Amino acid sequence: MKGKIKKASIIGLISSIVALALLLVTLVRYHKIKENEKAPEIKKSEKLILGFSQIGSESAWRTRNTESIFEAAEEADIQILFDDAQQKQENQLKAIRSFIVYQVDVIAFVPIVEDGWDNVLNEAKEAGIPVILVDRQINADPSLYAGFLGEDGLEEGRNAAHFLLDKKKDSGGNILELSGTENSSVVRERAKGFREIISQRPDLKIIHSENGDFLRSRGKEIAERLIKDARNKGNYNDDALYYNNQKIDIIYSHNDSMTLGLLDTFANYRINPSSTIIISIDAEQKSIDALKTGKLSCVVECNPNLGPSLMHLVKQVAAGNTIPRITYIEESVFTENDDFSSYEPRGY
Numbered sequence: 001m002k003g004k005i006k007k008a009s010i011i012g013l014i015s016s017i018v019a020l021a022l023l024l025v026t027l028v029r030y031h032k033i034k035e036n037e038k039a040p041e042i043k044k045s046e047k048l049i050l051g052f053s054q055i056g057s058e059s060a061w062r063t064r065n066t067e068s069i070f071e072a073a074e075e076a077d078i079q080i081l082f083d084d085a086q087q088k089q090e091n092q093l094k095a096i097r098s099f100i101v102y103q104v105d106v107i108a109f110v111p112i113v114e115d116g117w118d119n120v121l122n123e124a125k126e127a128g129i130p131v132i133l134v135d136r137q138i139n140a141d142p143s144l145y146a147g148f149l150g151e152d153g154l155e156e157g158r159n160a161a162h163f164l165l166d167k168k169k170d171s172g173g174n175i176l177e178l179s180g181t182e183n184s185s186v187v188r189e190r191a192k193g194f195r196e197i198i199s200q201r202p203d204l205k206i207i208h209s210e211n212g213d214f215l216r217s218r219g220k221e222i223a224e225r226l227i228k229d230a231r232n233k234g235n236y237n238d239d240a241l242y243y244n245n246q247k248i249d250i251i252y253s254h255n256d257s258m259t260l261g262l263l264d265t266f267a268n269y270r271i272n273p274s275s276t277i278i279i280s281i282d283a284e285q286k287s288i289d290a291l292k293t294g295k296l297s298c299v300v301e302c303n304p305n306l307g308p309s310l311m312h313l314v315k316q317v318a319a320g321n322t323i324p325r326i327t328y329i330e331e332s333v334f335t336e337n338d339d340f341s342s343y344e345p346r347g348y
Contacts, residue, residue, distance in 0.1 A: 047079045048318050051099030052134075053109035056087045058214055059257040060284045064348030065110075065135065065304035072307030078314060087181075089113055096120050100127045105318045108132040108310060113183040114139045121145060130317040134306060137185040147323040149309055151302045151331060153186045157193025159333050160252060160279045163298040165201060167277060172203025173249030176241065178222065178262070180214040180254040190254050190281065204250070208243045212258040219253070219261025227269050239275045249277065256282035256299070263295055283334060285346040292340050301331040304348060 050073065054066050073080045081104060083095035089112050099107050100123055107129055111117065114137065121144035124131050135150040177194075180187040191209075198204045212218035223241065230242035241248040253259040259280035266273050273295050280287050283301040290296045306329060313323050334343075 047077055048106070048314065049079045049081060049102075049104040050314050051081045051083075051096070051102065051104040051107045053083045053085055053092045053095040053099075053107075055085050055092070055110045055112045057084065058087065059216070059255065059282070060286070060348045061256065061282045061302065061304050065306060067348075068305045068307035069310060070307070072311045075308075076311040076315065078311055085112065087112065089116060093120050097123065100124055100129060103127070104129060106130050106132065106314045108134050108314065110135045111138045111185075112136075112181065114185050114188070115183065118144065132310065132313055132317065132323075134310060135186070142325065146317045147313065147325050147327065149306055149313060149327045150329060151186070152328045153189025154193040154196075155328075156281055156300050156302060156331070157190040157195075158197050159193075159300045160190075160281065160298065161194045161197030163279060163300075163333065163335055164204065164250060164252075164277065165197065167297065168201075168204065168250075172201065172205070173277070174243075174246050175204060175206045175250040175252055176226075176243060176248045177206050177209035178212045178219060178251065178253040178258045179209055180212065180258075182211050182213075187254060194252060206252075207246055207248070212254075212261075214255045214257055216257040216261035216264070219258030220265050221261075222258075223262045223265035224268075227265065227271070239272045241271070241276065251276060251278045253278070253280045255302075256280050256284040256287040259296070260284075260286055260290070263290060266295075283332070283346060284348055288334060288343060288346055291334055291336065292343075294336070297336050299334045301333065303329045303331050305329075 052069060055062070057063050057066070070080060081099060081102060083091070083098075085091040085095065092109060092112060096107060096109060097120060107124055108131070111133060117138050117140050121131060121140060125144055131145040133145055133148040133150070137148050177191070179191060195206070210222055212222055226241050226243060233245060251262065253262065259278065263273065277297045278295070279298045279300070280296055281300045281302055283299050287296060287299050291299050309327060309329065313327065316323050
């Protein structure tokens with residue numbers, strides 16, 4: 001009798017275990033079904049996340065460039081994780097690594113300088129995150145980034161030089177070049193494109209080139225130092241700048257901020273810039289206004305409104321598609337010979 005009871009207990013225990021197992025399997029299946037039902041809804045509400053590192057806010061051009069990207073991201077329903085590098089490459093490297101940790105869908109950044117990006121781009125590649133270069137290019141293995149979007153710096157330099165050759169058909173002149181941030185691609189290209197064209201004219205000579213770091217304050221400082229040096233050497237003219245006893249006939253500035261700084265100093269020292277040919281790049285509203293009043297001779301546009309094009313590229317690479325290696329933005333040239341009444345407000 002005891003054996004039968006024991007046997008019945010064992011059978012009952014086994015039955016309970018089997019029933020419990022079946023219940024667990026049923027619950028697991030139920031939850032999986034519910035998860036699958038919810039999955040499409042969750043995915044549908046997700047946004048693409050773009051990690052974007054800007055070099056700073058050193059000018060009205062740069063501010064407008066950032067605004068354009070935020071405006072286009074909102075329009076495209078793309079979320080942005082933003083970082084302002086404050087003109088320091090180490091800040092950008094940290095930002096890009098933080099984007100990788102966060103597992104953003106795409107990384108875009110404006111490289112301050114050309115070199116030093118290989119390691120962090122390799123990290124992004126290993127994480128499976130595509131990278132887009134914006135505004136400036138780099139020296140790195142092209143397989144480490146998806147593509148570049150921005151201006152054609154070579155063509156900007158050429159456009160500046162073409163205007164100069166047309167302006168100075170019958171005479172030469174001494175050129176002062178205000179260069180931008182050292183070791184940046186846009187500086188190298190604007191300098192190269194300009195020299196490529198003026199090399200046709202040996203009577204047009206660059207007698208001095210100085211790094212103004214794309215800053216208004218530096219343009220101001222450079223002009224002030226040249227004026228003081230000229231005064232100390234007895235070369236002072238209310239209508240000109242000098243360098244080492246040589247009159248400067250032409251100023252080629254790599255951006256409007258440096259140009260406007262130069263004009264600030266001219267105003268402070270009551271120098272009339274009308275006898276000097278001044279060519280600037282960017283086309284901020286203030287430089288266009290200076291062109292209209294005869295303070296500048298030519299302004300080559302560098303278009304800051306990259307946002308819509310960037311969001312298009314972001315969606316493409318996020319979907320696994322290949323984008324062009326280089327995408328140049330459309331740009332214009334404004335000169336003293338234009339009909340100013342046809343100009344529209346720049347917006348920056």
